[in-house]
Amino acid sequence: MxxxxxxxxxxxxxxxxxxxxxxxxxxxxxxxxxxxxxxxxxxxxxxxxxxxxxxxxxxxxxxxxxxxxxxxxxxxxxxxxxxxxxxxxxxxxxxxxxxxxxxxxxxxxxxxxxxxxxxxxxxxxxxxxxxxxxxxxxxxxxxxxxxxxxxxxxxxxxxxxxxxxxxxxxxxxxxxxxxxxxxxxxxxxxxxxxxxxxxxxxxxxxxxETNKNIERGTKKLSLLRSFHNIARALRPSSRRALFGVNFLFQSGFSFYTSFLGVLLVYRFSMNEVDIGTYFSYVGIFIVITQALITRPVTARYSEKQILRLSLPAVSLCIIALAVAPSQSLLYIIAPFFAISVGLSVANLTAAVSRRAGETIQGEVLGINSSINALAQSFPPILGGVVATVITPTATLLVGAMFVAFAAYGYKHVTHS
The missing domain is CATH 1.20.1250.20 (MFS general substrate transporter like domains)
Incomplete structure (x- = not known):
């Protein structure tokens, strides 16, 4: 060609x-x-x-x-x-x-x-x-x-x-x-x-077809690859604490994504159009963060400086969303939440990548992806139990607690 x-x-x-x-x-x-x-x-x-x-x-x-x-x-x-x-x-x-x-x-x-x-x-x-x-x-x-x-x-x-x-x-x-x-x-x-x-x-x-190196039948297929990735994440290494921080952060964020819609019905009786409009509004600021904010901020400040502020900010924003007394306040909080989440996700991924050698970038980022996927699996179940036994508001507060643990772990355990 x-x-x-x-x-x-x-x-x-x-x-x-x-x-x-x-x-x-x-x-x-x-x-x-x-x-x-x-x-x-x-x-x-x-x-x-x-x-x-x-x-x-x-x-x-x-x-x-x-x-x-x-x-x-x-x-x-x-x-x-x-x-x-x-x-x-x-x-x-x-x-x-x-x-x-x-x-x-x-x-x-x-x-x-x-x-x-x-x-x-x-x-x-x-x-x-x-x-x-x-x-x-x-x-x-x-x-x-x-x-x-x-x-x-x-x-x-x-x-x-x-x-x-x-x-x-x-x-x-x-x-x-x-x-x-x-x-x-x-x-x-x-x-x-x-x-x-x-x-x-x-x-x-x-x-x-873009894969020019198809290896048909040359390697045994691993049906338990995700579990192997989690096991490798638990092995002693300079990345283990950081994997733990990322797991706590993604778990807390999953409580938010899973039950914010439920909270909007419970607290404000929003219908499907109201909920769709609010999530789209949040999405606008996520895109703005990706396109206009993340690059200049990461160019000026280190991962350590950013994450020590952005992780606690995510936790505080989730608490504020959970207890906000009015819909208008939800819209005020959303930009700060989106910016904090965008900076946290980008810099946690970068921190994991930085601690991996050039020859194992794919392996380490694959492990990190499995951690993220696992962190999205259990919060919805636990959140459903919390919302049933207590209230949907409590579900978001549990999510904020997980992110707070992530912030504490990053500051005191990872030694970044």
Whole structure:
């Protein structure tokens, strides 16, 4: 292949990967305003627990459904990565997208027939199919020189941000009975199924295979790769304390992401449109942080200086969100929260990478990804129990406590 044709191929692939990640984040964001209405708001026309035996367990069901997806992703993401090394990126990316499309379809049917077991099955299917982001990153690595990778990985971050801005608002609009909610609360899920299915078809028809070093059958597939990664994280090393800090931070943040929507229903009786609008507002400031704030701040201050302020700030913001007496105050807190989270995530990842030698960057960042996935698995379940036994407000306070422990650990244990 000539240099010119390689350049043309790259120009085709990068936008495709960008759209793949964007569609994935749209599908996730669309669901955010709908889930609390289905299980925790008896006043909503979307509430599905009236005629079931699960009426008193709405908070726990929210946590269970979110946890099953995260646990499935924890188990499957490294396996999809290994399979894409063995069988190619194109096939495995299309398979992951088709699995996601099937999951959304099952969930839509589960809503229509009010079947909790089918909803649970749908979330398990979705989690086990959630390998597309890792494969998208591998595709970028395949076609990009090391000097350009940071910029192109930044495109993936931008797709995350745009999807998080558009997704929640779109979810609120599509599920609104007075708007485009043709199929009620199932409409956003049918839409997500269509997006994922169309994306899979596009990948199959347009994306060229980027893995030029396919190692078919040369290495035994490890079905327990994520657990091996966690075991390696626990081994004595200069990174172990930092892995622990990242786990505590990601766990605390997961309490927030899992139950803020529930809290907005519980405290302020928000409907799906209100919740979608608020999450999109937060997403705008996440993108602003990524695009305009992180680079100049990290250029001027060290990771140590930033994290010693940003981690406590995240904890304080979560507390403020949990106890805010008015909706207007939620909107005031959001920019400070988004900036603190953006700086914390970027600098924790950089700190882990800095402590890894050049020859084990991929291994160490893979371990860190498994830690992040595990940290998203147990907080929804624990949060569901806390919300049921106490209140949804207490769930966010528990999340703030985890982040506070992360801040303490970073300052006193990691010796950064």
């Amino acid at each position: 000539t240099h010119s044709s390689q350049k043309d191929s790259t120009r085709k692939i990068v936008p495709l990967v960008f759209i793949t990640v964007l569609v994935d984040m749209l599908g996730i964001g669309i669901l955010i305003p709908v889930i609390p209405q289905l299980f925790t708001n008896p006043a909503s026309p979307h509430y599905i627990l009236h005629s079931t035996a699960y009426g008193e367990s709405g908070y726990f069901l929210v946590g269970l459904l979110l946890a099953l997806y995260a646990l499935g992703m924890f188990l499957s993401a490294p396996i999809f990565g290994e399979l894409s090394d063995r069988y190619g990126r194109k096939k495995m990316l299309a398979l992951a997208l088709l699995g996601g499309s099937a999951s959304y379809s099952f969930f839509a049917i589960g809503i229509a027939i009010q079947s909790i077991p089918l909803l649970i099955f749908a979330r398990i299917t979705g989690g086990l199919s959630a390998g597309n982001i890792g494969i998208a990153q591998a595709i970028i690595a395949d076609i990009t020189t090391p000097a350009l990778r940071a910029a192109r990985f930044g495109l993936i971050g931008a797709a995350f941000g745009i999807g998080f801005i558009l997704g929640p608002s779109l979810g609120g609009i599509l599920s609104n009975p007075q708007g485009l909610g043709i199929f009620g609360a199932a409409t956003p899920f049918w839409f997500s199924a269509f997006l994922a299915g169309a994306n899979a078809l596009w990948v199959f028809l347009v994306l060229p």
